[in-house]
Amino acid sequence: MKKVLLLLTVAAFMACQETSRQEEKKEEMKEGVEKIGQDVKETAADTKEYMEAQRDELRKDLEERKREIDLKMEELKKDGSTKSKKAKAKLADLRDQIDVKLGELKNTSADKWDSTRNDVDTLLKRTDEEWQEFKADFKELFR
Numbered sequence: 001m002k003k004v005l006l007l008l009t010v011a012a013f014m015a016c017q018e019t020s021r022q023e024e025k026k027e028e029m030k031e032g033v034e035k036i037g038q039d040v041k042e043t044a045a046d047t048k049e050y051m052e053a054q055r056d057e058l059r060k061d062l063e064e065r066k067r068e069i070d071l072k073m074e075e076l077k078k079d080g081s082t083k084s085k086k087a088k089a090k091l092a093d094l095r096d097q098i099d100v101k102l103g104e105l106k107n108t109s110a111d112k113w114d115s116t117r118n119d120v121d122t123l124l125k126r127t128d129e130e131w132q133e134f135k136a137d138f139k140e141l142f143r
Contacts, residue, residue: 066098
């Protein structure tokens, strides 16, 4: 009987220690999950800041391009020639494309950011090319 009682005591003691170890493991897991959650939040904040910085840079580039176009359109208003009117129409089309992209840039979400950034980069390259072609076609207007 003493042996059975001793055996039950030892078993109960071991069961308590096992429960303590399980609770320690649960606590460690809980701390690990909390750390991962914090890391995810920090990464999301860093990503948002990075995206905002890129968005601002692209917005500035587009606004600068638009400003250049607006200045040239103002100059062309003084010239009433047919060629000048055609030039203004081309410039207005470029400006409208930039306005559309500026709107998209303001409203883009993180999941569509890469696509929007690529679209803006493509537009900037295309407007560079069109601007050079435009100056070549209407070089007498750019004196």
